[in-house]
Amino acid sequence: MFKKNLSLFLAASLLFPLFAVPSAFAKTKEEKEAALAAKVKAGVAKLGAGKDATISVKLRNRTKLKGHVSRIEEEAFVIADAKTGAETRVAYGDVTQAKGNNLSSGAIIAISVGAAVGATLLVIYILARVYSD
Numbered sequence: 001m002f003k004k005n006l007s008l009f010l011a012a013s014l015l016f017p018l019f020a021v022p023s024a025f026a027k028t029k030e031e032k033e034a035a036l037a038a039k040v041k042a043g044v045a046k047l048g049a050g051k052d053a054t055i056s057v058k059l060r061n062r063t064k065l066k067g068h069v070s071r072i073e074e075e076a077f078v079i080a081d082a083k084t085g086a087e088t089r090v091a092y093g094d095v096t097q098a099k100g101n102n103l104s105s106g107a108i109i110a111i112s113v114g115a116a117v118g119a120t121l122l123v124i125y126i127l128a129r130v131y132s133d
Helices: 002-020 029-047 105-131
Strands: 054-059 064-072 076-081 087-091 095-101
Touching: 029 064, 029 095, 064 087
Parallel strands: none
Antiparallel strands: 054 064, 054 095, 064 076, 076 087
């Protein structure tokens, strides 16, 4: 009898959180949109502005924009089209997806060091093959 009651208690204690707490974790649509807008704003700020800061954006109205970030403002950023040069102001809240490319100085240094190490190893390998005969 004790084992039966204990197993029922354990099963109920495992199932209770599934039904009792989900409303505490649910976010409203406005909260989700605000969180996405903040994430986009942080990403654009990290990407920076300039010709090297290329970006591809999908908006809520299902349009797609490609170009580079020409200006970053408090509530929006401006994308300059790569082909035409036309500028489009985009509010952070209108963005559903954003992808950007901009190599940071750390990445550039790492790529340069990797290339230098590779070239050095190649020269050492060639010299070893020439002088081993």
